[in-house]
Amino acid sequence: MTSTLTPQTYRATLAIGDEATARRISDLLTETLDEEQAAVGAFEGPGGRWDVTFYFAGQPDEAAIRNLVALAAGDGAARSVTFDTVAPRDWVRATLDELVPVHAGRFVVHGQHDRSKVAANKLGIEIEAALAFGTGHHGTTRGCLVLLGHALKAYRPRRVLDLGTGTGVLAIASAKALRTQVLASDIDAPSVTVAAENARLNGVGPLVEVTWGSGFSAPRLREKQPFDLILANILANPLRQMATPMSNHLAGGARVILSGLLSPQAAGVIAAYRARGLVLERHIRIEGWSSLLLCKV
Structure with missing residues (x-):
């Protein structure tokens, strides 16, 4: 190394x-x-x-x-x-020493050095240690992965969007679990490059399309809507502001997984989405952070 x-x-x-x-x-x-x-x-x-x-x-x-x-x-x-x-x-060496595999339901986020530790019945998501932001160790990413696994037990979406993809962890997890096309977007150009490369390294490059764009203004999002599942691990204020455009980009019965919000901020986000016809199905808290699973009725 x-x-x-x-x-x-x-x-x-x-x-x-x-x-x-x-x-x-x-x-x-x-x-x-x-x-x-x-x-x-x-x-x-x-x-x-x-x-x-x-x-x-x-x-x-x-x-x-x-x-x-x-x-x-x-x-x-x-x-x-x-x-x-x-x-x-x-x-990089310090990160390798400190980052142990993260287990989130059926998913395991790990570095290359821990590839052999992923059980055969788990879905491994490998993220390079040098790209340590967005490795799954943060409570918000873990919460989203747990809720994704929970949602997919009884629901199989066909059109999936990972909004604000970062390193692509959630897009990769969705593609591996569903073996279907996933659209991922980010406003940060380097993140677009990183997410696409991580998808390729994880064997789902052909399934994950990564595009640049701000929120729902990206042309590919308009072309691909309506979505059956949207994952957005962002921040509380942007999530509240996106409630209306997100609802407009959803199919009936679609699920939404939201995170990036501190637990005291969850009530405001839930209320914003309830006003747009999305009801809370599950709310989990990890290390002071909330992750939400909602359904469009």
Whole structure:
């Protein structure tokens, strides 16, 4: 295995209580800092807390960073910023060491190094360790796979869509279980390439068509509708906003599997879809994240 030792990097972190403030900090620093020297990210965690993290190629000017945070969120937020360093590390090797096969009902998501550990009565989904995002270890992906297996026990959809496919795990799982054509889409162009390659590596390349597009505006989605099953592991706000177009792209009796939402956000998503004629069939929670199975009546 080729070594991928990363150099030492510098990091600054702070926790914020609401999304708007986190985005304001992230936007200001993204606009101000040289993109080749720094990266900024804001992520929602359990309990509604938002974590903002900055990574720097060289040692940052701590006073300048605090001043920028103060402009966006006040002196209290500026004082809460902590600075540290991230030691050099072979991230691919570390990922291989840490990623064990994930069992989700009849599906097992694994790396190449664990291919031999998949039982003959299970459907293995192999994801390269170097593409560790979307490997199935997150509670939302596991929840979707469990609900997919549950839905397919009594229902066999013919037209399947994986919306926001990422690495293609859900599209690959659907194609392996159904042995039928699956359409997968993503707004992120690199994800489209990654998902298509993962489908090929998993032996379902001819069954999984991956297309680029934003939500339901992608031409192939309009051409392929109505769908009998849509899987969407995204985020709560986009899922609520998509309730109407998603309902319009469904056949009668179709199933929808939704995830990417924290458990306290589930009620709002369920209500949005109920208003469009979709009723909840099953709701599971894994590690603070909710996954929903709904049926269009």
